[in-house]
Amino acid sequence: MFIINKQNNEAISLERKTFKELGFTERKHLQEWISKNTNMLGERLLIIQKEFSGFDDTNERLDLLAIDENGNLVIIENKLDDTGRDVTWQALKYVSYCAGLSKIDIKDIFQRYLDSQASDENADDVISDFLGIEDFNEAEINKGDQRIILIAASFRKEVTSTVMWLLEHNIHIKCIRVTPYKLNDNVLIDTEQIIPVKDAEDYLIKLANKKQEELLIKESNARSYSVRMKFWSKLLEVMNKKSNLFANISPSKEVWISSGCGHNGLGYVFRATKDYARIELYIGTNSLEENKKVFDKIRSHKDIIEDLFGNELDWQRLDSGKGSRVAFSLLNVSIFKEEDWERMIEFLTDNMIKFEKATKDVLNEVFNTLT
Numbered sequence: 474m475f476i477i478n479k480q481n482n483e484a485i486s487l488e489r490k491t492f493k494e495l496g497f498t499e500r501k502h503l504q505e506w507i508s509k510n511t512n513m514l515g516e517r518l519l520i521i522q523k524e525f526s527g528f529d530d531t532n533e534r535l536d537l538l539a540i541d542e543n544g545n546l547v548i549i550e551n552k553l554d555d556t557g558r559d560v561t562w563q564a565l566k567y568v569s570y571c572a573g574l575s576k577i578d579i580k581d582i583f584q585r586y587l588d589s590q591a592s593d594e595n596a597d598d599v600i601s602d603f604l605g606i607e608d609f610n611e612a613e614i615n616k617g618d619q620r621i622i623l624i625a626a627s628f629r630k631e632v633t634s635t636v637m638w639l640l641e642h643n644i645h646i647k648c649i650r651v652t653p654y655k656l657n658d659n660v661l662i663d664t665e666q667i668i669p670v671k672d673a674e675d676y677l678i679k680l681a682n683k684k685q686e687e688l689l690i691k692e693s694n695a696r697s698y699s700v701r702m703k704f705w706s707k708l709l710e711v712m713n714k715k716s717n718l719f720a721n722i723s724p725s726k727e728v729w730i731s732s733g734c735g736h737n738g739l740g741y742v743f744r745a746t747k748d749y750a751r752i753e754l755y756i757g758t759n760s761l762e763e764n765k766k767v768f769d770k771i772r773s774h775k776d777i778i779e780d781l782f783g784n785e786l787d788w789q790r791l792d793s794g795k796g797s798r799v800a801f802s803l804l805n806v807s808i809f810k811e812e813d814w815e816r817m818i819e820f821l822t823d824n825m826i827k828f829e830k831a832t833k834d835v836l837n838e839v840f841n842t843l844t
Contacts, residue, residue: 474654474663487654487661492553492626495653495660499553500524503624503651504536506662507549511539513664514622514649518547519603521583528570535567538582544604544614545645546571546579552625560623561635564646568619576614621646626653628667636668697809698726704745704808704817705730712822718829719743728808731755734829736840738764741829742798743821747809750817751802752825754832761795767839768797774835781831801828 475484497503504523511518518539526534537549548567552560574582584596597609604612621644623636628648639646648668654661705724712719718741719732731740738758744751756771758764771778772788778799779785787800803820806813 474652474661476656487656490653490655490660492653495655497553497653499536499551503551503553507551507624508537513651513662514549514624515664515666517542519583519600520586521579522586525582527582531570533563533566533570535564535571538571540579540600540603540614541620542604543617544612545617545620546574546615547620547622549622549624552623554626556623556625556628556632558629558631560625561632561639561646564621564623568621571615571619574615576612579614580609618643618645622649623647624649624651626651633668640669700809701726701728701745704814705743707814708743708745708818708821711818712825715822716826716829718825734833734836736836739767739836741825743825745808745817745821747807749802749804750806750808750821751800752821752828754799754828755796756798757796764795764797765790765792767843770839770842771799771832771835774839778831778835782827799832 474487474489476487477483478485492498492503507513508520508523511520518541520537520539522538524534524536525538526532535548536551539547539549541547548564548571550560550564550567580596580600583600587594587596587599600612600614601607601609606612623632623646625648628636628650633648636646636648646668647666650665650667652663652665654663702724709719709722709724709730719730722730722732724730728746729742729744731742733740734754738756740755740757742751742753742755744753754771756764756768758767768790772790775786775788782801784801787798787802789798789800791797801824803817806817808814808817
């Protein structure tokens with residue numbers, strides 16, 4: 474940092490100091506400066522407690538507890554000249570402790586803080602005013618993720634590395650570097666947000682959100698794949714005792730499994746989703762024109778097929794798509810509810826056997842006329 478001497482038209486370096494050299498302490502000085510002016514941290518915060526220790530079965534204390542303008546709890550940890558190695562772990566513990574605090578808990582914590590400061594203010598009113606609402610009952614506090622702000626003059630590599638990893642995994646954390654300077658008998662404090670870099674903060678948050686969303690999708694897909702593999706294994710076990718139609722088919726991670734019916738481009742399909750179970754004759758021949766021609770010829774035998782099957786079928790020509798299908802469905806069941814599996818498997822296997830018998834001769838006749 475420099476000071477400009479206008480008279481000599483020169484930049485004069487200020488003497489950089491450590492807090493220790495200046496005789497400042499974490500609790501008596503830095504903590505007090507922040508609590509009285511949170512703009513040091515680059516944003517407007519409402520400090521609701523110092524040295525908060527309201528954790529069950531532990532004597533640990535977090536330095537400052539605050540609320541931001543969105544009603545999120547902010548855990549602030551001050552470490553003066555050096556963060557030490559364990560500040561991220563310490564802050565994460567405090568976040569976990571504070572995650573369960575209710576709106577009433579937070580109001581009571583803040584009221585105790587106001588009382589300790591000999592203030593006659595009411596916590597409800599101060600919080601409402603800070604959040605820009607008229608009634609405390611409207612306040613939404615600690616509804617989202619908690620935030621972390623780490624403050625120190627120097628951040629160790631193991632700390633910055635951990636913070637960057639946490640940011641990538643959608644943990645709302647930032648590092649503020651505070652640097653003291655001596656100017657004659659005055660002390661100047663420079664504060665700088667170093668992680669995430671201020672100009673890139675919005676971008677990094679969006680990037681982290683995208684990565685988190687992709688991770689959740691990936692995890693969800695992995696769970697879905699596992700469920701489907703298990704379901705199809707059970708279904709095939711039952712089906713193979715009743716019929717050889719799916720004898721050479723393996724379980725799949727997809728929502729469907731299929732078996733050939735002896736005619737090119739056609740197959741019998743089991744389909745199971747979160748909403749229904751369905752058997753199909755899927756018609757996916759080489760061209761759109763040929764596909765619709767085959768479907769229409771099969772549908773011309775609709776009455777015969779449905780009479781043999783014993784139920785009305787769903788005839789889906791799907792004019793806008795290449796494929797077409799003839800289907801029979803069981804609704805209001807889910808592959809993700811294991812209690813539905815027995816009913817789904819019985820429905821699918823029994824009806825597929827009837828369906829194959831009802832369509833087999835018609836398919837042979839249709840393809841004989843096409844050749």
